[in-house]
Amino acid sequence: MDFRIVLFENEGYATARGDKGVQDILAAKTESGYIKEGTFPIIITLYQSCWEWWISPKHQKIDFSMFSADSWLDRPLRKNKPIQQRIIAALEDWQKKYLRTYETIKMISSGKHILYHCNVTNVCGDAEIYCFNSVISSMSDHAQAELITGNSLIRHACGNVQIQNLADHSMICELCGNAVVHKMKGISLIRSVYGNSHIHNMLDNSRILRLNGNARIGTMGGQTIVDRASGRSGIENVSCGCVVLGYSHDVQIKKIEAGSVVLPLHVDGYYRPTLPFPE
Structure with a gap:
């Protein structure tokens, strides 16, 4: 599984289907008119060796060193609380939709x-x-x-x-x-x-x-x-x-x-x- 999180200005979406999942998210948001010209979402990748952490419902604390961002951030991810909160929200939403444990x-x-x-x-x-x-x-x-x-x-x-x-x-x-x-x-x-x-x-x-x-x-x-x-x-x-x-x-x-x-x-x-x- 290839986990990504796509962060827009006010929304975030997680996918377990790598580039294909990211492209589907971008296509859906473009079709709905959400993505305007000049909009550049941040795409966060979870290292593949950490996939089990992603789906485990028992994790206590997110280790943000397991993530990498494709875009420049004003602060490193491990110190960027607003981005961290949006990642957590997208992850929790994904788990509610798909994960059964x-x-x-x-x-x-x-x-x-x-x-x-x-x-x-x-x-x-x-x-x-x-x-x-x-x-x-x-x-x-x-x-x-x-x-x-x-x-x-x-x-x-x-x-x-x-x-x-x-x-x-x-x-x-x-x-x-x-x-x-x-x-x-x-x-x-x-x-x-x-x-x-x-x-x-x-x-x-x-x-x-x-x-x-x-x-x-x-x-x-x-x-x-x-x-x-x-x-x-x-x-x-x-x-x-x-x-x-x-x-x-x-x-x-x-x-x-x-x-x-x-x-x-x-x-x-x-x-x-x-x-x-x-x-």
């Missing part, structure tokens, strides 16, 4: 939600989520996740679900239907990928245990692992340093780079991981 939720079907240590039964419809250390039983329909991170768990993702980033220690038990994961990063894990689902890029030390059906992987990079590929599944590119521990004869692997390991599937000697999985 330590909640048990049956259904989220629309709107944008930042989930922090939540337990959700169903995310569906056209809902958009950011997920931090949360558990989701099911994602379906056209629901989107910009980021799944921390120790988050999604038990079942299907339909036309779109997940931009599966990161850190996060895990998906089942990815199926037409669901798409654009990037797997960190040591994220997907237990089973099948149907017509698609993973565009596997990076870092991410891992897939079973690839089946018509499921597809674009590029395996970093030191990623696929334990077993079968059915009519396919992999576009297995890069140097990556491993496919077993694949059946129907699987299509278009490019195997030097330095990768790709082994045919032998059922009797097939390596079975002993990782524990939530049911």
